[in-house]
Amino acid sequence: MAERNMSPNKTPIPEQDPQVRNKNFDEVALGYTEEMAVSEAARCLQCKNRPCVAGCPVNVQIPEFINLIANRDFAGAYKKIKETNSLPAVCGRVCPQETQCEAKCIRGIKGDSVGIGRLERFAADWAMKNLDEKAEMPKRNGHKVAVLGAGPAGLTCAGDLAMLGYDVTIFEAFHKGGGVLVYGIPEFRLPKAIVQAEIDKLGEIGVKLETNILAGKVISIPELFEEEGFDAIFIGTGAGLPMFMHIPGENYNGVFSANEYLTRTNLMKAYSEEAATPMIRFKKVAVVGGGNVAMDSARCAQRLGADTVYIVYRRSMEEMPARQEEVHHAIEEGIVFNILTNPTQIIGDDKGYVKGIECIKMELGEPDASGRRRPIPIEGSEFVLDVDAVIMALGTNPNPIISDNTPDLEVNKKGCILADEETGATSIPGVFAGGDIVTGAATVILAMGAGKVAATAIDKYIQEKK
Amino acid sequence: MYKILKKRDLNESNVLMEIEAPRVVKKALPGQFVILRVDENGERIPLTIAGVDHETGGVRVIFQKVGYSTTLLGEKNEGDYICDFAGPLGKPTDFEDFKKVIVVGGGLGCAIAYPIAKALFDKGVEVDLVVGFKTKDLIILEDEMKEAATRLHIMTDDGSYGKKGFTTDGLDAVLAEDPNYDAVFVFGPPIMMKFIAQVTKKYGVKTIVSMNPIMIDGTGMCGGCRITVGGETKFACVDGPDFDGHLVDWDEFMRRSAMYKEQEAEAMAKHKCRMEGMS
Ligand SMILES: Cc1cc2nc3c(=O)[nH]c(=O)nc-3n(C[C@H](O)[C@H](O)[C@H](O)COP(=O)(O)OP(=O)(O)OC[C@H]3O[C@@H](n4cnc5c(N)ncnc54)[C@H](O)[C@@H]3O)c2cc1C
Ligand code: FES
Numbered sequence A: 001m002a003e004r005n006m007s008p009n010k011t012p013i014p015e016q017d018p019q020v021r022n023k024n025f026d027e028v029a030l031g032y033t034e035e036m037a038v039s040e041a042a043r044c045l046q047c048k049n050r051p052c053v054a055g056c057p058v059n060v061q062i063p064e065f066i067n068l069i070a071n072r073d074f075a076g077a078y079k080k081i082k083e084t085n086s087l088p089a090v091c092g093r094v095c096p097q098e099t100q101c102e103a104k105c106i107r108g109i110k111g112d113s114v115g116i117g118r119l120e121r122f123a124a125d126w127a128m129k130n131l132d133e134k135a136e137m138p139k140r141n142g143h144k145v146a147v148l149g150a151g152p153a154g155l156t157c158a159g160d161l162a163m164l165g166y167d168v169t170i171f172e173a174f175h176k177g178g179g180v181l182v183y184g185i186p187e188f189r190l191p192k193a194i195v196q197a198e199i200d201k202l203g204e205i206g207v208k209l210e211t212n213i214l215a216g217k218v219i220s221i222p223e224l225f226e227e228e229g230f231d232a233i234f235i236g237t238g239a240g241l242p243m244f245m246h247i248p249g250e251n252y253n254g255v256f257s258a259n260e261y262l263t264r265t266n267l268m269k270a271y272s273e274e275a276a277t278p279m280i281r282f283k284k285v286a287v288v289g290g291g292n293v294a295m296d297s298a299r300c301a302q303r304l305g306a307d308t309v310y311i312v313y314r315r316s317m318e319e320m321p322a323r324q325e326e327v328h329h330a331i332e333e334g335i336v337f338n339i340l341t342n343p344t345q346i347i348g349d350d351k352g353y354v355k356g357i358e359c360i361k362m363e364l365g366e367p368d369a370s371g372r373r374r375p376i377p378i379e380g381s382e383f384v385l386d387v388d389a390v391i392m393a394l395g396t397n398p399n400p401i402i403s404d405n406t407p408d409l410e411v412n413k414k415g416c417i418l419a420d421e422e423t424g425a426t427s428i429p430g431v432f433a434g435g436d437i438v439t440g441a442a443t444v445i446l447a448m449g450a451g452k453v454a455a456t457a458i459d460k461y462i463q464e465k466k
Numbered sequence B: 001m002y003k004i005l006k007k008r009d010l011n012e013s014n015v016l017m018e019i020e021a022p023r024v025v026k027k028a029l030p031g032q033f034v035i036l037r038v039d040e041n042g043e044r045i046p047l048t049i050a051g052v053d054h055e056t057g058g059v060r061v062i063f064q065k066v067g068y069s070t071t072l073l074g075e076k077n078e079g080d081y082i083c084d085f086a087g088p089l090g091k092p093t094d095f096e097d098f099k100k101v102i103v104v105g106g107g108l109g110c111a112i113a114y115p116i117a118k119a120l121f122d123k124g125v126e127v128d129l130v131v132g133f134k135t136k137d138l139i140i141l142e143d144e145m146k147e148a149a150t151r152l153h154i155m156t157d158d159g160s161y162g163k164k165g166f167t168t169d170g171l172d173a174v175l176a177e178d179p180n181y182d183a184v185f186v187f188g189p190p191i192m193m194k195f196i197a198q199v200t201k202k203y204g205v206k207t208i209v210s211m212n213p214i215m216i217d218g219t220g221m222c223g224g225c226r227i228t229v230g231g232e233t234k235f236a237c238v239d240g241p242d243f244d245g246h247l248v249d250w251d252e253f254m255r256r257s258a259m260y261k262e263q264e265a266e267a268m269a270k271h272k273c274r275m276e277g278m279s
Helices: A034-041 A062-070 A074-082 A088-094 A116-130 A152-163 A192-204 A221-226 A258-267 A292-303 A324-332 A444-465 B022-027 B068-074 B107-122 B142-146 B167-177 B190-203 B250-257 B261-278
Strands: A144-148 A167-171 A208-210 A232-235 A255-257 A284-288 A308-312 A336-338 A341-348 A354-367 A373-377 A383-386 A389-392 A431-433 B002-009 B014-020 B033-037 B045-048 B051-053 B058-064 B084-089 B100-106 B126-133 B151-156 B183-187 B207-210 B226-229 B232-235 B242-244
Touching: A034 A062, A034 A116, A062 A074, A062 A116, A074 A088, A074 A116, A088 A116, A088 A192, A088 A444, A144 A152, A152 A167, A152 A192, A152 A232, A152 A444, A192 A208, A221 A232, A232 A444, A255 A258, A258 A292, A258 A389, A284 A292, A284 A383, A292 A308, A292 A324, A292 A389, A308 A341, A354 A389, A431 A444, B014 B068, B014 B107, B022 B051, B022 B058, B022 B084, B033 B058, B045 B058, B045 B068, B058 B068, B058 B107, B068 B261, B100 B107, B100 B167, B100 B190, B107 B126, B107 B142, B107 B183, B126 B167, B142 B151, B151 B167, B167 B190, B183 B190, B190 B207, B190 B250, B226 B242, B226 B250
Parallel strands: A144 A167, A144 A232, A167 A208, A232 A431, A255 A389, A284 A308, A284 A389, A308 A336, B100 B126, B100 B183, B126 B151, B183 B207
Antiparallel strands: A341 A354, A354 A373, A354 A383, B002 B014, B014 B058, B033 B045, B033 B084, B051 B058, B207 B242, B226 B232
């Protein structure tokens, strides 16, 4: 064991210079070297009661894997993480560690918490580069499971079931698997090659991915059971329905939902010369919202050549739901934050293209149902930002295609599928659900956790039915 | 990968293709559409389903080589493959229990007008099919259309075939003689649909238009296809593609459809350069 590192600060992670990276789509954070990882791992106190593990939705054995890194057993560390987390290279990059594992870290009381996310990413990247293990095809048990949607929930559920011997087919509406990981989260935060490598690994253990299938419309739930012979179904179709503000001017040319803007940019690769999908290179862009989606949209807009990009957010910096690191990166890259500001209308020119966004200043009042202080407009404080594009990153709702076409499937008022928390079981026997389609827009790790829980429950359901 | 089973040039710029997609064939209903991608770098292009062949598992689409992606698709041949083909998407056309209808098709819109007319005609509905083309050489599917309507009215802008005039003139003539139609279905360029809706409004006949805005996913997740109908925002890919022609905000629709004109022209120019460089 290396000597304990008592530095109060996290080992910094090398990053591309902000003024360089805000013009390219290459990854921002470059990752730890072996030396940095070992040194950061030595900051872990190996607490007996492991508070960090309780903060992890999928129970990664955190002190154990960190100890292995400290002892330079990187392969061992990777395997330890993989025991409970099937997508470590993804989670190490996009999990909100500061509210999960790292929030519970004892080192965080006096100084920085241990860089658990950075170490997780290190172990996963190291394995990708150095381990060349072909996964072994598990022995088949003769049962078929259909997974609808190839986002983190579906991929995790499919992987776990395949390992248990099930013949799993994923049906995905888009032409590519990955869900938000490929259409939403940009390349500079999560390289698509990493997601693809994870999907390829599922192929090695026999998971089939059928793309271009909009379940509910092209194949119905009853058909999957009766005609295609599946024994159980997992629904992980996410929360893909964009919201708009319903203010005047929202249909001017140059107003986008974040989903459209990010899909054009990331999935359809509008940033590259080769891609056929067009994107206008806007010069001044306003992004409305304060979550990860807003940060991603703003940073994409800047990389696509905008001179000025504003975040317009109605609450204050403290209430912003985005990961801390994303806000920090956005500020470094020169994104301008207009907080306590809310749009009132979008202004167009005589040809119907956006030329400005009128906003009103807000102040914080009493806490609302979410516990955050409610923003209240300050009368007469309207002002106009000159912009040629507006991106609405206000959140998303579940897509109703499956529930509309499956009358027996119970949903709540918001359209989220009702599923048992412990099992993912829905109102239809043999149909399970998890991820954003159940919770509404949440996080990658929660979606993965739900996929895992459902895989266990599906196994139990099929074994008991036999 | 999806195989091109059949390709037929309908005229210089319009192409008919049948693409193998048995899952789509099984579910497709008149009025629905597919989204396809030609290759790995391709954009997702929506095309209305113009018919299916249950024996071969082929889905028929008809397109005009106008932009970069449709030109690329037009360069593919029988036996070639395209990389993605998703559908059927959108809601099927609602035929209610119409007894007597007019179906209007403008130019390439006839590719869609024809299967709708045929579906109605085969159900025993009385169908007037009013179709318009710029000139005689651009007429497509004439024989097929004859078999799909009680009366076929062909219009050409220059009078080189059928009656001289636009589809609006043809439609006006039919309605002037007898305004007692249950509905008018309209397929064609936005500007034509806009003016057809003005004609039918005059006669108070229900008008169903098939909208084809810019789309990406076709599943309701981007909102790029939004249009205003009766003052409300609708997503054409999931709420449509059929809407009440009297309620559509046509000017907004045409404006949004033209959003990427510059980018498309650029892409086209680059493609031409590349092709010429190769030959
Ligand atoms: C821009 C953006 C940035 C984000 N950043 C972060 C972050 O940094 N950290 C974090 O933890 N979370 C982040 N999130 C949230 C996170 O990505 C989601 O919570 C997570 O992806 C949900 O996973 P899922 O599997 O439930 O659904 P999704 O990832 O949405 O996947 C659903 C899949 O189902 C497909 N589908 C939908 N309908 C059908 C159908 N009818 N038939 C077949 N397939 C269908 C979709 O095409 C999609 O591929 C972000 C989200 C966005 C949009
Ligand atoms: S095409 Fe994306 S919502 Fe209709």
